[in-house]
Amino acid sequence: MILGVDLVGIEQLLSANHIAILPKGTRLDRSTHGPFPLTSGANLWVSRPAFLTYLHLKDVLATIRGLRSVGAGVVDMIRAADQKILFETPKQRRAMAAAGHRQVNGVDLVKMPRMGGLVEVPIELVASEYRSHVHDYLRPLLNSGRYDAMVELGAGPGDLIVTIARESRDTTIKFIGTEISIPACGCMLELAIAAGTPLLEIRRLDLSCPDLSFLSAFRRPLLLTSGVLCVLQPSPASLFDEILSKLPRFDLVALEPVSFEIAERDSRVRPLITREQYLSQALIPGLWPFLEDWVRCHGMIVERVIPDFSGKRPIHPMSLIHVAK
């Protein structure tokens, strides 16, 4: 039985793309940490269904059940998800319509970014599509023989790194998931065990003042962020200084929703997210100018920049930025 919780955010739970696995007697409490904190001893996991269904099909998980029997606060949310009411305010509904939302034969379709273009997908698949696009990009890199480690910074519940670590079980690449939230670290650990990747290392790490000494053991690690640099307070400056001081060679693949900032420096880019949308989600501006200047000042190479590479949801598209030293 898999236990735990994904505390990454209400937005992801509302994406109607999650499955919880609930051992008997599970209780939720909102008191301590994030929107869905656990009482001590409580045991619930919420994670991406594509990954959990995959584990289920592989007989790693015995049970997959919906969340709606859990408790009052969650019932409402899941009911909303059942009805596919993802964007409840008039402003959100307008944004949804602007993003190309329509119904075909009762199926809600949205346009989501994919490799810089837009594709129409059932709304339930938006989050899992994002994960699979990231894996499609990482897979050839990890198979290239260039890297001896992959380290995800701010891995949340860990499904991205656990999935890719599972695929790469036959390689010698070391996988490390780092995260500040203890419940998310617990979630990652249980996912790693369930997925048969117990050697994936999990580290609790505060990226606002990190000690990355553990990275010195590697010749050339591949660092990954997904929706993390855009929430780092006050900025990722100390993280980037630490990376440079510890690693003579590394690659960084950053997935962050900054296409509007890329467009501000490159008039050819037509961004799918505006500065206003970005700021309305309390994200920290200035990431791309900082990153671009950092790369230039330290003689690094920009391997790929794909504005609006993919999105967790239609109004929150991620750009892919791959730099190397």
Ligand SMILES: C[S@@+](CC[C@H](N)C(=O)[O-])C[C@H]1O[C@@H](n2cnc3c(N)ncnc32)[C@H](O)[C@@H]1O
């Ligand atoms: C939007 S979530 C993204 C999680 C995961 N990368 C994903 O794609 O699902 C942002 C993550 O950054 C983590 N985070 C925020 N501030 C952090 C910090 N100072 N140090 C480490 N992680 C942090 C949060 O705990 C959360 O897991």
